[in-house]
Amino acid sequence: MEKDKKLWGGRFKEGVSDICQDISESISFDSALYEQDIKASMAHVSMLEKQKIISSVIAEKINKGLLQIKHEIKNNEMEFKAELEDIHMHIEKRLIEIVGEEGKFLHTGRSRNDQVAVDTHLFLKENILKHKTDLKKLLWTVLNLAEKHKKDLWAGYTHTQIAQPVLLGHYLMAYFWMFHRDLNLLEFSLDESDCSPLGAAALGGANYPINREFTAQELGFKKVYQNSMDAVSNRDYQMSYHFFAARLFIHISRFCEDIILYNSVEFSYIKLGDRVTTGSSIMPQKKNPDIAELLRGKSARVIGNLQSLLINLKGLPLTYNRDLQEDKVYLMDTIKQVSLGIGGIIEILNHVTFFPDRVRENLRRGFSQATDIADYLVSNYNVSFRNAHEMTGRMVLFCENKKITLDEITHEDILTVWGNEWNSFQLSGDLLKLESCIERKQGTGSTSYKELEIQIQAAKKLLM
Numbered sequence: 063m064e065k066d067k068k069l070w071g072g073r074f075k076e077g078v079s080d081i082c083q084d085i086s087e088s089i090s091f092d093s094a095l096y097e098q099d100i101k102a103s104m105a106h107v108s109m110l111e112k113q114k115i116i117s118s119v120i121a122e123k124i125n126k127g128l129l130q131i132k133h134e135i136k137n138n139e140m141e142f143k144a145e146l147e148d149i150h151m152h153i154e155k156r157l158i159e160i161v162g163e164e165g166k167f168l169h170t171g172r173s174r175n176d177q178v179a180v181d182t183h184l185f186l187k188e189n190i191l192k193h194k195t196d197l198k199k200l201l202w203t204v205l206n207l208a209e210k211h212k213k214d215l216w217a218g219y220t221h222t223q224i225a226q227p228v229l230l231g232h233y234l235m236a237y238f239w240m241f242h243r244d245l246n247l248l249e250f251s252l253d254e255s256d257c258s259p260l261g262a263a264a265l266g267g268a269n270y271p272i273n274r275e276f277t278a279q280e281l282g283f284k285k286v287y288q289n290s291m292d293a294v295s296n297r298d299y300q301m302s303y304h305f306f307a308a309r310l311f312i313h314i315s316r317f318c319e320d321i322i323l324y325n326s327v328e329f330s331y332i333k334l335g336d337r338v339t340t341g342s343s344i345m346p347q348k349k350n351p352d353i354a355e356l357l358r359g360k361s362a363r364v365i366g367n368l369q370s371l372l373i374n375l376k377g378l379p380l381t382y383n384r385d386l387q388e389d390k391v392y393l394m395d396t397i398k399q400v401s402l403g404i405g406g407i408i409e410i411l412n413h414v415t416f417f418p419d420r421v422r423e424n425l426r427r428g429f430s431q432a433t434d435i436a437d438y439l440v441s442n443y444n445v446s447f448r449n450a451h452e453m454t455g456r457m458v459l460f461c462e463n464k465k466i467t468l469d470e471i472t473h474e475d476i477l478t479v480w481g482n483e484w485n486s487f488q489l490s491g492d493l494l495k496l497e498s499c500i501e502r503k504q505g506t507g508s509t510s511y512k513e514l515e516i517q518i519q520a521a522k523k524l525l526m
């Protein structure tokens with residue numbers, strides 16, 4: 063083959079210009095697909111042989127050559143060149159070098175359109191399976207931590223203002239359920255990826271008696287696309303995956319935001335260990351939560367990759383258009399970020415210390431038992447909730463002015479704020495104890511000790 067001649071060069075008189083070559087090439091990122099490409103080519107060759115479309119002699123030679131190429135790429139022995147565009151061309155060109163003329167039978171009844179599609183389906187499937195293992199590990203990490211802290215107090219916030227006391231285990235379990243829903247989305251995107259486009263060829267199917275079910279089975283796919291045009295142009299399975307990743311990263315990012323806040327001197331609710339923090343080049347005292355910040359920052363690019371794919375696809379006419387080559391840039395980046403994100407959160411959770419006593423102080427300063435006082439008036443003194451709300455509000459205002467906490471109110475204070483007719487009011491011993499506020503909560507999913515235990519057991523059952 064002449065130096066400049068492409069494998070598709072028959073109808074061309076000259077090669078593309080340098081700048082166009084740089085725009086065209088995808089080898090700089092799709093070389094990551096080499097194993098999937100070779101695996102799919104071998105399944106294709108076995109099918110061609112089985113269907114008597116090529117001879118056994120040729121099939122055997124091609125498959126041997128493909129295995130050699132796999133070995134060469136693995137050992138970094140293949141030089142990747144922009145002029146050969148993509149991984150498919152590199153492998154086919156090398157095959158022809160090794161096998162000779164017979165190598166040219168490989169591309170029978172196949173197009174790069176179904177080839178790149180099958181490679182990407184395989185690639186994503188393999189990575190989703192890895193993510194599944196990682197995500198389950200994260201779920202266990204959160205669950206074990208929640209169990210360890212099922213009796214420790216924590217602060218529940220709304221508007222970043224102290225709201226009500228909760229259990230630290232309960233707070234952690236909120237993230238468990240978010241990540242668990244992400245696992246469900248991941249399963250869905252796995253199911254969508256588990257479909258073989260191979261055999262759709264350019265767009266309309268092949269002019270040979272191919273067997274798509276055979277290649278699908280060889281490659282471990284559950285099903286085949288029922289429409290060849292859909293098979294080569296579909297990127298829905300990637301959209302689903304990107305949506306999973308974007309949502310996962312929103313959860314990771316919110317968790318990181320909590321961690322960054324709680325780790326500040328102002329909160330001091332948690333302390334991050336040396337292994338998940340970094341120092342400042344000028345301020346010697348600093349120990350910054352960079353890893354949590356970076357995960358929060360990475361959510362931007364993961365969400366961006368989802369956007370990029372959606373925008374890439376929105377105006378594309380059927381079927382294959384070269385724009386689709388870009389999909390792998392978004393996909394490969396997001397796959398990498400997802401595995402860093404899950405691994406990073408696990409690492410942070412393995413190196414964090416919680417300080418519930420410091421939280422207790424703020425719960426008192428933040429009048430977090432106020433709802434319990436109002437509810438106590440409703441349950442024991444026949445006061446309507448609205449009036450109880452108003453009375454408790456006046457009590458909080460009084461405490462604020464007197465610079466005391468709710469659990470420091472005296473009987474005299476009650477008469478001052480609510481009037482002498484409340485003389486018979488009994489401030490029950492544990493009404494304002496933070497633990498009692500927890501204990502009092504009722505209903506499935508509440509933060510009571512009892513309900514948290516039920517929640518943890520249900521979560522365990524789901525994972526086992």
Ligand code: ARG
Pocket residue numbers: 088092147148174175178382384386387388
């Ligand atoms: N590198 C290409 C891609 O990733 C392979 C498919 C090329 N197909 C074509 N008709 N030019 O999309």
